[in-house]
Amino acid sequence: MNDAMETDAQERRGTKRTASEADLPSNQTRRIRALDPDVVNKIAAGEIIVAPMHALKELIENSVDAGSTSIEILVKDGGLKLLQITDNGHGIDTDDLPILCERFTTSKLKEFEDLTSIGTYGFRGEALASISHIAHLTVTTKTANSSCAWRAQYSDGKLVPAKPGQNAKPKPTAGRGGTQITVEDLFYNVPTRRRAFRSPSEEYAKILDVVGRYAVHCSGVAFSCKKHGDSGVSISTASNSSTIDRVRQIHGSAVANELVDFHIEDTKRLGFKVSGLVTNANYHVKRTVILLFINHRSVESSALKKAVELTYSTFLPKGGHPFAYINLEIEPNRVDVNVHPTKREVNFLNEDEIIESICSEIRSQLAQVDASRTFMTQTLLPGIPPQPQDTETPHTPVRKVGISPSQKTYENSLVRTDSRMRKITSMLPSVTPSRQLSGRDEPVAGELDSGEQQDNDNENDDDGLHYETTDREALRIGLTSVKRLRAGVRSEMHNGLTELFSSHSYVGLVDERRRIVALQSGVKLYLVDYGTVLNEFFYQIGLTDFGNFGVIKLDPPPKLVELMRLGAEVERENAPLSTEEEGEEAEEIFSKAPDLVSQTLIERRDMLNEYFSIQVTEDGNLLTIPLLLKGYVPSLAKLPRFLLRLGPYVDWTSEEGCFRTFLRELAAFYTPEQLPTPPSSTDSAAAVAEDESISNRRSQLVQMLEHVLFPGIRSRLVATSALLDAVVEVADLKGLYRVFERC
Known part of the structure; x- marks a missing residue:
């Protein structure tokens, strides 16, 4: 009995055979036969059209290839009962309708070599043929040259009559320009495949995913998709919508508000260019969403997905995933598009290098905008x-x-x-404010001309100065040279630094000798060289308020030449001289320079008064100097050196060069001077020994930096790239928090 069971088991092993084959003698060989064409076509259709979403993808690509700007999609029962797509493309010629649904009929490919230069979505001519073998297919089309539309019905790749007994040829009908393809009863003759689908709602969700991908990518094409019988649409995008607007309409504002764009191009070595939109560190979801298009085909790439997820792992919390839209264009001869029946995957050269370039650029963009978290x-x-x-x-x-x-x-x-909360300055030694300016007991009155500085005329001034207004009308500066200088500043603008200064909170003065203050922006702390920053700030004020400065009256007015001699004496003492001959030459220069420069300024006093608010009398008395910022008076101890430098350091030969160099010297004059390190509060003897004028200036500077200068910087400074070296980040709360977040 055991032998009989073993024999039966051996006979049951192997390939299953039909009853007729089982009756064949064991010594007779089964012959190889060609499959019936109907079986071949159904097998091919099952490979290409796996689900309603694949049928729709092929139809959308055909519509876009036809030059459509509007695509309307109607779905019933998840696409199994009805799948209809209507476009306004160039249509199908009537003479081509008889072979439209035959396999391997296409207008996009003639020779095998054409596969290396495919620039369209479809090319094999299998989509409509496959659909016609597993569904009832109706095509209504109208070209621009046709007087009416034509309707044709297909089954198994051939024209069939609409009703039994009628002619199978296409029928004229009413219709608009373009093509409408109606797919009914999908998989009606493949019951096993049809029973495999879970629910219409699940298939409809997959259809919406396909439509959403192409709606984001295909700029200039309007998409709409809705269920049969519903009054509202599930997806609707306008043809003139931007890519970000399309993402917002389909994926929501939470994604669109956090997108960062990127672009790479390497056409010489790797032959590709890529652009796209990715989310920053503010956005994350539980599942990665990547809309990948290679040569405008929606494809998938597990290697790229893993690389992108790894890139974001250092920016997002554990369990967070990004959204990415990537449009990759590769030279056609480097891509093999014919490796998958549904064209879901493609192969291309240098895949690893291209993916690394994409991830490197995304990483760079995320690092730049990481401060926006x-x-x-x-x-x-x-x-x-x-x-x-x-x-x-x-x-x-x-x-x-x-x-x-x-x-x-x-x-x-x-x-x-x-x-009103406690600041770092509250922990420093207190300083008694003083109203003396640079150790001067003489009153200095500021006369404010019209311009931006008049905004605070009615405020209670607490800077020890008296301000007056005049009826002088503001000048409208139309000089080309000034406009070019202003444009030069705008062209050098650094967006990140400008944002930092416009939103900063002043923390306190750190070192007046090295001219360093601490600023907070967001959750970061910076040390800033305020000497460099204020030099650029006052230069920009000189450009924006050009010809409309306020004035500081000097009473009594000093002599230009006397002031310059003081400046020459300082320069002489500080000049490094290595030989006696150089000393004699420098002595001659310093002795002649005050007379020459003062004569130059007297000759140009009309221009100085009109553009720079510097009033000089014919006999060389200095009446006024410009007031750049209300509430701040520069160190008048720097005035002699400033006037002396107006001779050799100002380009008096050209208009633009003169304005630029003059304003630079004026900005250097207005920039706060370096002060010695204050004595320790415990050393009372050193504190008494310090010059009173320096103590007054230090207390004055502390007040003006916090209440005048940096509020002005916050509202007016256009930070340029030259200021990058003047700002150093010393603490980042978010970065520290991320370390603990990973633990």
């Missing part, structure tokens, strides 16, 4: 009374971005914005 901020709401100094100010969340309501808000995500 948003956190909770807090401030005092209007109407809340001030709190006592020894009480902690309550934290009041007023803005929340990218954080769900259920998440806990941590202290290290909060930014102090209440100016």
